[in-house]
Amino acid sequence: MLAASLLIASFVIFAAVYLAPGNPISALSGGRALPASSIRVLEARYHLNEPFFAQYWYWLTNALHGNLGISIILRENVSTLIASRIWTTAGLVLYASVLILVFGIGMGIVAGLRPGFLDTSTLVITAISAAIPSFVAAIVLILLFSVKLGWFPALGNGTSFLSNVQHFTLPAVALAFSALAIVARVTRASIREESDREHVQTAISRGIPARQLIRRHILRNAAIPITTITGITIASLIAVAAVVETAFSLNGLGAYLVQAAESKDLAVVQGISLVLVTAFVVVNMLVDVLYALLDPRVSLGSRAQ
Amino acid sequence: MSAPLLQVDGLTVRLEVRGERRPVLRDVALTVREGEALGLVGESGSGKSMTARAIDRLLPRGAEVDGSIRFDGRDVHALSGADLRRYRNQVAMIFQDPRAHVNPVRRIGDYMTEALRTNLGTPAAAAANRASDMLSQVGIDGGARRLRQYPHELSGGMLQRVMIAAALLTEPRLLLADEPTTALDVTTQAEVMAILDGLRREFGLAMLFITHDLELAAAICDRTAVMYAGQIVEVRESGRLHDDPLHPYTAALAAARPDITRAAGRLRAIPGRPLSAFEAPPGECAFAPRCPHAQDACRAGVPPLSELDGGLSRCVRAHELRGKLGEPANA
Amino acid sequence: MSAQVTTVAVPGTKRSRSLSGLRGTGVAGMMSAAVIALATIAAVFGPLLAPFNPDLPNLSLAWVGPVGGHLLGYDFQGRDVLSRLLAGAQSSMLGPLAVVILSMAAGAVLAVVAAWRRGAADAVISSGLDILFAFPGILLAVLATAIFGAGLTAAAIALSIAYMPYVARVLRGVALRERSQPYVAALEVQGSSATTICLRHIIPNMLPLIVAQATIMFGWAMVDLAAISFLGLGVQPPAPNWGVMISENQTGILQGYPLPALSAGVCIVAVVIAFNILGERLFEQAQEARR
Numbered sequence: 035m036l037a038a039s040l041l042i043a044s045f046v047i048f049a050a051v052y053l054a055p056g057n058p059i060s061a062l063s064g065g066r067a068l069p070a071s072s073i074r075v076l077e078a079r080y081h082l083n084e085p086f087f088a089q090y091w092y093w094l095t096n097a098l099h100g101n102l103g104i105s106i107i108l109r110e111n112v113s114t115l116i117a118s119r120i121w122t123t124a125g126l127v128l129y130a131s132v133l134i135l136v137f138g139i140g141m142g143i144v145a146g147l148r149p150g151f152l153d154t155s156t157l158v159i160t161a162i163s164a165a166i167p168s169f170v171a172a173i174v175l176i177l178l179f180s181v182k183l184g185w186f187p188a189l190g191n192g193t194s195f196l197s198n199v200q201h202f203t204l205p206a207v208a209l210a211f212s213a214l215a216i217v218a219r220v221t222r223a224s225i226r227e228e229s230d231r232e233h234v235q236t237a238i239s240r241g242i243p244a245r246q247l248i249r250r251h252i253l254r255n256a257a258i259p260i261t262t263i264t265g266i267t268i269a270s271l272i273a274v275a276a277v278v279e280t281a282f283s284l285n286g287l288g289a290y291l292v293q294a295a296e297s298k299d300l301a302v303v304q305g306i307s308l309v310l311v312t313a314f315v316v317v318n319m320l321v322d323v324l325y326a327l328l329d330p331r332v333s334l335g336s337r338a339q
Numbered sequence: 340m341s342a343p344l345l346q347v348d349g350l351t352v353r354l355e356v357r358g359e360r361r362p363v364l365r366d367v368a369l370t371v372r373e374g375e376a377l378g379l380v381g382e383s384g385s386g387k388s389m390t391a392r393a394i395d396r397l398l399p400r401g402a403e404v405d406g407s408i409r410f411d412g413r414d415v416h417a418l419s420g421a422d423l424r425r426y427r428n429q430v431a432m433i434f435q436d437p438r439a440h441v442n443p444v445r446r447i448g449d450y451m452t453e454a455l456r457t458n459l460g461t462p463a464a465a466a467a468n469r470a471s472d473m474l475s476q477v478g479i480d481g482g483a484r485r486l487r488q489y490p491h492e493l494s495g496g497m498l499q500r501v502m503i504a505a506a507l508l509t510e511p512r513l514l515l516a517d518e519p520t521t522a523l524d525v526t527t528q529a530e531v532m533a534i535l536d537g538l539r540r541e542f543g544l545a546m547l548f549i550t551h552d553l554e555l556a557a558a559i560c561d562r563t564a565v566m567y568a569g570q571i572v573e574v575r576e577s578g579r580l581h582d583d584p585l586h587p588y589t590a591a592l593a594a595a596r597p598d599i600t601r602a603a604g605r606l607r608a609i610p611g612r613p614l615s616a617f618e619a620p621p622g623e624c625a626f627a628p629r630c631p632h633a634q635d636a637c638r639a640g641v642p643p644l645s646e647l648d649g650g651l652s653r654c655v656r657a658h659e660l661r662g663k664l665g666e667p668a669n670a
Numbered sequence: 671m672s673a674q675v676t677t678v679a680v681p682g683t684k685r686s687r688s689l690s691g692l693r694g695t696g697v698a699g700m701m702s703a704a705v706i707a708l709a710t711i712a713a714v715f716g717p718l719l720a721p722f723n724p725d726l727p728n729l730s731l732a733w734v735g736p737v738g739g740h741l742l743g744y745d746f747q748g749r750d751v752l753s754r755l756l757a758g759a760q761s762s763m764l765g766p767l768a769v770v771i772l773s774m775a776a777g778a779v780l781a782v783v784a785a786w787r788r789g790a791a792d793a794v795i796s797s798g799l800d801i802l803f804a805f806p807g808i809l810l811a812v813l814a815t816a817i818f819g820a821g822l823t824a825a826a827i828a829l830s831i832a833y834m835p836y837v838a839r840v841l842r843g844v845a846l847r848e849r850s851q852p853y854v855a856a857l858e859v860q861g862s863s864a865t866t867i868c869l870r871h872i873i874p875n876m877l878p879l880i881v882a883q884a885t886i887m888f889g890w891a892m893v894d895l896a897a898i899s900f901l902g903l904g905v906q907p908p909a910p911n912w913g914v915m916i917s918e919n920q921t922g923i924l925q926g927y928p929l930p931a932l933s934a935g936v937c938i939v940a941v942v943i944a945f946n947i948l949g950e951r952l953f954e955q956a957q958e959a960r961r
Contacts, residue, residue, distance in 0.1 A: 039801045046805075047813065054817045061817070165942040167893040169900045169916060170935035177928050188924060212893075232439040236502075239395050240454040240509070241427030250453075255444055273806035277897045281920070292901045295816035303816040310809055330444060330489045 036315050036322070043311045047304050048093050051080075054300070058082055062300050063106055079103070102305035107297055112305040115290070120309070122191060122286035123275050125198065129206035130213070130275075131268045138214040138267075139260060142221020146229070146256075147248065156218060164215035168274055172208040172281035179204060189283040205282045209274060213267045220263040224256040231255070258328050265321030269314050342412060343370040344545050345394065345513055349406035352393055360403065361617035363389050365569045367406070368644060369547075371513065376539065376546040378556025378577065380592070381566035384615035387549045388435075390566070391515045394547070395432050396423070410513070424458055431506035433535075435518040437498035441490045448486030451505040459509070473504040477534050496527035503535055507542065514539060514546040521550070532559065553592050557581065565589045568625035569616025575650035583661070585652035587630045590664040624655070632660055699951035705944035709937075712759035720753035724910050733927040745930040746919050747908075755937055758910035762938070765826050765904070766891035770884050772830035777837030778880060782868050784838070785845030796842070799835040807832035807894050815903040822905050825898045829891060837883065844879050848872045878956035886949030889942045896938050912938050 054061035059068070062076055077083060080103075081092050096102070102112035145156035166174075180188035192201035228234065229252050237251050276288025283289075287306050294302035326332050350367040353360045364386045371377045381387040392398050394408055396415065408415040410426060418426050434440040441450055451473070452466035461469075471482030477500040479485055490498060499519060506514065519535060520528040536559045539546050550556050556563045557577040564574040565588060573586040584590040591609045611629040619625035623638040630637070634656065642655045654660065712719065721739055731748035734740075742751035784795040807829050814828035815821070848854065849872065857867050873880075898904040899913030907914050915934035923931055 038797075039803065042801050043805060050813060050817050161946065162939075162943065165889065165893075165939050165946055167897055167938065167942075169897055169913075170939060173916060173920060173923050173928075173931050173935060177923050177932070181924060181926070181928075232434065232436065233442040235397055236432075236434060236440045237442075237453070239397055239427060239432045241424035241458055242453060243424070243457065246457055250445070251442055255442065258444075270806055273808040274897075276808065276812065277901060280901055291812055292903065295812050295903055296820065298816065300816065303813065307809060307813055311805065314806060314809075328444070331491045 036319050040312060040315045043315075044094060044097070044308060045090060047307045047311070048090050050304060051300060052086075066106070097305075097308060102308070103301035105294075105299050105302045107294075107299045107302075112301050115302065116287060116305055116309060119285055119287050119290055122284055123272075123279070123288055126202055126205055126209065126275055126278065126284065126286060127268070127271050129199075129202050130209040130271055133206055133210040134213055134217055134267060135264065137210075138217030139221050139264065141214075142218040142260070143225060143253070145218070146222040146225025147252075153222070156222065160215035160218050163211050164219075166212055168208045168212060168278050169281050171211045172205070172278060175204045175208055176282075191285050201282075201284075205278045205284060208281070209271055209278045213271060213274075217260075217264055217267050221256070221260050224259045225252060228252045228256045258325065261324050261328060262321060265317060265324065269317040269321075272310055272313050272317070344373045344375075344411060345369075345371040345547070346409045347390075347394065347406070348409075350390070350393060350408060351405040352389060352398065353403040354399065355401045363569055363616050364393065365616050365619075366644075367566075367569070367571055369564055369571060369574065371545050371547055373512070374543045374545055375562070376548055376560040378560035378563035379547060379549045379566060380551065380553050380556045380563060382551055382613040384568075384613055385566040386569040386616055387566050388517050389569075391432065391517050391547060391549055395427075395430060395515055397432070428454065428458055428509045429511050430513045430515060431509060431511035432515040432517065433499075433502055433506050433519045436522045437495060437502050438490065441498060441502065443490050445489075446486065447488050447490065447493070447501055450490070451486070451501065451508060454505075454509050469508060470504070473508055474501070476507075476538065477501070477504045478530070479504075496523050496531060499523060499527075499531050500534060503531070503538070507538060507544075510542075512545060514544050515549075516546060517549045518551070553580070553589075554596065565592070568614045568619040570625060570653065571644060571651070572626065572653040573651065574644075579650070583648075584664050585647055585650050585657050585661070586626075586654045587632050587660065587664060588626050624653070632656060696951060698947050702944035702948040702951075705940055706948065709759060709763060709941045709944075712756050713763040714760075716756040716759045720750075720756045722750035722753045724749060724753040724757040725908065727908075733922060733925070735927070735929065742933050743927075743929050745915070746922060751915075751930045751933055754910045754915060755912070755933060758912050758915060758934070759937075761822060761899075761905050761909065762892070762896065762912040763941075765822050765895040766888050768826045769829045769833065769891040769895065770888050772827070773833040773837050773887065774880065774884050776830070777834045778841050778873070778876075780834070780838045781841035781845050782872060784842050785849045786864060786868060786872075788846075788849075792842075795838075799838050802831070802835040805832055808897060811894070811898050812901075812903060815898075820903045820906060822895070822899075825895060825904045829894055833887060833891070837887070840883060841876065841880065844876050845872060848875055878952065878959055882949055882952035882956050885945055885952055889945035889949065892938065892942055892945070 051058045051061050058080070059073055059076060059082070062080065063072075068076075081089050084092075100113050102116070104110065105112055105115060108115065141156050141159075145153040176188045179185045186204045187201050188204070190201060192198040234247065234251050237247050242251075273288075275286060276292055278284070279286040279289035280292055287309065291303060291306040291310070294300075294306065347367060347369050350364055351362065352364040353362050355361075367386070367390055369377065369379070369390075379387045379390065389398075393404060394415065396418075398404065404416060410430065413422075413426075415426065441447075448467060448470060451470040452461070452463070455461040455466040455469070456463060467483075467486060470486060474480075474482045474485055479497060479500055485493075485501075493501065499522075503519070516535065520531050523531060532555070538544075546560070548556060548560050553563070553565075557580050560577050562574060563577045563580050565572050565586065567588050573580075573584065573589050575583075575585060575589075580589065581593050584593065588609075591607075594607050595609060597606060609629055614625060620628065622640060624630070624633070624642050627633040627637045636655050642653045644651050644653050645657075647657050648661075717724070726749065728744075728748035731744045732746055734744045734748075736743045740750050740752065742755070745751050745754060780795055780799070784792040810832045811825045811828040814824040818824040854867060854872070857871065895904060896911075896913030896916075899911050900917045902914075902917065905911035905914050907918055912934045916931050916938075919927075919930035919934070922928060
């Protein structure tokens with residue numbers, strides 16, 4: 035199913051050339067005037083004189099071989115341009131994922147297991163953080179921690195690994211901030227739900243001590259919906275990273291995608307879109323696999339809703 | 340006569356439902372002796388399940404409990420820590436819906452041996468062997484293979500047998516069976532009941548058997564208690580319950596069951612509907628609104644549970660109505 | 671005795687609603703509704719309510735703090751921040767509204783058709799929706815603006831397409847539940863047509879949940895559209911818009927003039943929180959009504 039999604043998505047990305055107003059040449063050139071020789075080069079490279087599906091085929095096979103075309107603005111291979119930026123985005127998403135795992139799930143577990151002050155404060159915090167978009171979080175974080183406190187740099191990538199971590203901290207927090215909320219809430223709800231289940235009553239009636247009870251019967255069972263929501267949330271980070279990268283002037287795929295969209299560098303837009311959608315689908319696939327591993331009632335390919 | 344294994348006195352439980360405190364059990368009293376089976380019969384809302392949960396300390400958070408529950412002379416509600424765990428090993432509960440009560444993501448072997456390994460420190464291999472043996476005692480073959488299966492691979496009837504086997508593994512002295520066969524189809528019911536009854540007698544276990552089926556309770560239990568609206572209304576030797584009931588509700592329950600040996604004109608239902616403890620009219624006999632024998636004396640106050648001919652009854656008119664309760668007022 | 675065929679009023683067609691309406695959402699719900707009402711007034715009357723001209727730049731006044739009648743100071747081009755916020759409410763609220771209407775209409779239709787027909791039609795629709803899930807909203811919006819040019823229209827349509835599968839999936843579950851209620855079978859037996867049953871009974875019974883879903887979705891759409899405007903692909907400067915204002919005035923943060931960007935951020939957050947809270951309360955209400 036997900037493979038089908040990827041195929042259709044790639045088709046939509048490819049078809050962008052034809053969906054644009056005007057003819058494919060103007061789309062590919064971003065509306066710029068081109069000398070006749072360049073036009074012929076474009077026609078040859080994109081097989082524009084062949085039937086539609088043949089073009090799709092060429093484009094897809096090229097993409098699978100790592101050939102994503104050439105940027106009309108920078109006149110370089112799109113794949114090279116992507117490769118130089120992909121680690122920024124990957125690092126950012128990874129950093130943010132770790133934050134979500136530790137704080138999102140952590141808060142949710144604590145809130146789910148202990149009603150009372152910790153629980154209520156978690157609900158309040160998540161209600162607020164869910165409403166704070168990443169770019170708003172970005173400017174607040176820059177204001178507080180960069181300008182006022184000077185703990186972290188505001189913009190840019192950084193040079194060594196350690197300075198990378200420093201530069202990526204505020205962006206990762208901005209990215210993770212609102213995503214935390216839903217992970218924490220679903221974690222809390224799942225833990226609550228599992229705690230009320232009858233099989234937990236059975237374990238209690240046999241005198242299983244609390245720590246074992248929580249680990250083997252509540253957490254283990256709640257792991258199923260928690261994994262699903264965490265996976266979905268992390269997948270969504272891939273797209274939102276673009277906003278954070280722009281806000282912090284990070285040299286990542288997302289920021290570059292936005293620039294390419296603004297300057298109508300279609301080949302770059304297509305290339306990056308394909309990469310991001312693939313990453314999105316791959317993460318979703320991993321979630322499916324994990325789900326099947328955690329729940330013995332389910333076979334691979336059917337993620338219950 | 341030796342002291343009873345389980346003694347419940349004046350058990351009153353209130354639960355919080357949507358902001359109000361509602362009574363679910365009122366002044367429940369019963370005793371179970373070592374090796375004896377006591378049936379607890381009632382309709383939905385009578386409080387029979389709640390009684391078992393109170394005994395096993397499985398009441399929901401915020402429940403108010405008054406009265407005493409003593410097991411082997413010790414107050415159950417005062418137990419904590421290691422004592423409580425020991426109590427839980429000696430009292431095993433069998434629940435109604437096996438599929439809901441067995442963790443679906445863990446294997447059967449895990450489920451069965453969990454208590455042994457955790458509380459009694461039995462090494463895994465020994466526990467697995469005992470589990471295998473017990474499985475064959477409840478009629479399930481292929482022990483080792485079964486232990487590796489997951490609950491969703493077994494039928495409801497088999498799962499219930501697994502639950503019974505697991506309950507017996509810790510060698511309890513008292514079984515609390517909460518409608519163990521209600522969720523099963525009729526044929527499986529009979530099989531599972533036979534296994535439960537047989538094993539209970541073989542191991543000499545005491546049992547509190549909860550059901551809505553008066554005949555079933557009378558068939559396998561030495562004594563039967565009847566509950567209505569959160570109260571015990573009658574306790575009687577099972578053999579005499581049908582022919583010589585001491586409370587109009589028991590008589591009505593027995594009469595309402597269709598008899599397959601005779602053709603009957605109309606099914607005899609009890610008029611009205613069964614009340615829960617909080618719906619019962621205060622300060623009078625809870626059954627009075629539906630009782631064909633009710634008089635003013637019945638509404639003068641909550642009738643006490645009093646002794647009569649070796650049994651207990653909450654009917655103030657039990658004495659005069661003896662013998663007349665066996666047959667319904669209008670045939 | 672002549673047999674007369676009469677349509678019997680089927681019980682259960684209109685669910686009884688206890689504590690329905692706004693009063694049932696509690697204090698938090700009503701406060702959220704108040705915030706939303708304020709935002710709506712700003713959206714409709716914004717340019718009229720603005721104390722100063724939101725569009726006229728005056729670079730000599732750039733970044734000046736709150737002074738005189740200018741409660742929130744001036745932005746990077748010397749325009750009054752408060753006036754720009756009020757004027758910007760329009761595009762900031764209209765965009766999400768369009769997204770919600772489009773995605774919920776399309777999603778509801780698909781959901782009801784899938785739930786009604788079941789079988790093959792349901793399988794096809796469900797698979798189609800599953801496939802659409804592969805596109806995260808922002809990505810689709812960026813792609814759309816790359817093709818059709820930057821602007822609110824392209825972004826809003828793209829977001830509607832991205833949200834629709836989620837709406838359809840949620841509503842499909844609800845519609846399936848309604849479909850299998852006994853009163854539907856009763857109506858079918860009486861001869862009502864599929865369209866009538868869907869339009870006059872199933873959808874009205876789903877309405878509380880539809881409204882709750884729409885409310886929550888408004889919040890998401892607002893966040894996504896503001897993000898797209900922040901990126902420069904949505905509403906184009908110099909048009910006022912809360913997302914654009916954050917991006918325009920971001921340099922002010924580094925230079926010690928955080929107020930313009932922050933105030934735009936606060937507006938967005940306040941309205942989104944309001945929609946989230948109200949939506950959640952409405953959801954609870956809808957669940958209660960089902961019992």
